[in-house]
Amino acid sequence: MKPPYEITPEILRLITSISEKIGEVNANYLNKPSTLLRKQNRIKTIHSSLKIEGNTLSVEQITALLENKRVIGPKKDIKEVLNAIDIYENLDKYNPLNEKSFLKAHKDLMSNLIENAGKYRNQGVGIVKGTKVEHLAPPYENVKYLMKDLFEYLKNPNEIELIKSCVFHYEMEFIHPFLDGNGRMGRLWQTLILMEKYPVFEYLPFETLISKDQEKYYKALSESDKSGKSTKFIEYMLKVIDISISELLNFNNRTLNEKDRLEYFSSLNKLEFTRKDYMDIFKDISSATASRDLKKGVELNLFEKIGKMNKTKYKLITGYNTVYNL
Template sequence: MKPPDQITSEILHLISSIAEKIGSINARHLYKAPAELRKSNRIKTIQSSLEIEGNTLSEEQITAILENKRVIAPEKDILEVKNAIEVYENLHYFEFDKLTSLCKAHQLLMKGLIADAGKIRSKSVGIVKGSEVAHLAPPGNLVQSLLNDLFSYLKNDEDLLLIKSCVFHYEFEFIHPFMDGNGRMGRLWQTLILKEYSPVFGFLPIESIIKNKQAEYYNALNKSGHSTPFITFMLQVIDQSLNELIKSQRVTLSGNDRMNIYKDKIGSQSFTRQNYMRSFPDISTATASRDLKDAVDKALLIKQGDKNKTVYQFQ
């Protein structure tokens, strides 16, 4: 059964705005960010998502863990970070529309933290805020069927992936399928679904905006009945994160960056210098020639012909 929601004029406006920004990002090749930017944003993502759940480690400490340096902090917090690093580094191995993949991700994310990592709960559970029960999750005997319905919607419904990612996140938190780790898993899985929509979401730190808007985030999650308020909130977050990327990233691509982007684009097809320059209209003829010569010298390209009859092909 399809989860209930209503597509409002504000949601349609946000979808249009996001699509325009994705187009701009694609035109400027920001979806293929340099390694350092990917690393920096991944650290922000991990730090933000875990801080929402009470983790105390800073971005600097997470960077140190990534570099195998010693960090003085609570053992549980360090283990949470190490697990999250492993999961996000292997994001491409998970299938967004497979329940088995979700359980595998949860197992990695929560290993050593809870006894039943990766296992769907069979017990009743409630979310306590202060001295009050904020949310009483569905009984354990209903969780499996609710998840099956949710993944069926994810795989088969005709909704846009943008909408599906938000609906999934909302319904996942309502179902609360694991004994612990549901918040970070909901955010992780929305990222995975969005990555299917556009590669830029593989490194965009949406969680850092959510962290700065925690009250709004939980308010939108806690509105009962349907997911429309949460869809609106998350689309606003996505739109803001894309806008920040466009404004802040005046990325100067290296020759190696351009070559990797072009290889992804054309694969094993042969091409000329002019073909290459059409994909990078801001570079000069001299820069294009230097890129191609360097790639040939590094044995990345095979060169055939001479002068204006020269063609190239990736090895």
């Protein structure tokens, strides 16, 4: 059965807005951000998703762990981050349509943090806020059947991916299939579902917006619980996604220096190009600036110059998609 929700005018507006922005992302080659931007966004994703669950490590500490440096902090928090780094560095290992892959991801994410990581809960659970039970999850005996149905829903080709990802996120939180790690699994799996159709979501840290105003996140979950359908949560998550893509598009509007431009352009892997192709990406620079950039790129062995005058072309020397010391 399809989980219950309604298509509202707000949902239609947001899907249209997101679809237009994804088109703009692809047109500007932002579907594969630069190496540096990808790293920064991955750190933001890990920091924000774990912060929502009470992890105390800072962005700087997570960056240090990503670079295999020593960090002083609570053992549990450090282990949570190390597990998350391993997950987000290997997202292609997990199949968003496969339940066994889902359980494997939970095992990897919660390894050495809880007993029975990667297994559905075997006891009843409720979410308590203060002295009030905010949410009573379905009986544990029903979990495996509910999750099986939810994965069947994911295979429905007639559902829009943007909606499907939100519905899965909400329904999984409602079922609460694990004793711990449900929140981070819901956000991780929504990312994986979206990545299937839109690769840019691998680098889109929408968790950052959730962590900045967690009350709205929990309110959307609560309102959907009370109404018996995921409509409110779909509206909330689509707004978060829409804002996140807008922030990515703002990348092109910031002031880039020579290093930024060369690093970003090299990461696009355009094997052969002209000065005009370079200027099509960086629309606010002059032809003289573009020529200086490309000359510097040749000096650094990033590009090889072919031809002369108006027949000049450049060839990318592969293997140089790291941060350059200019």
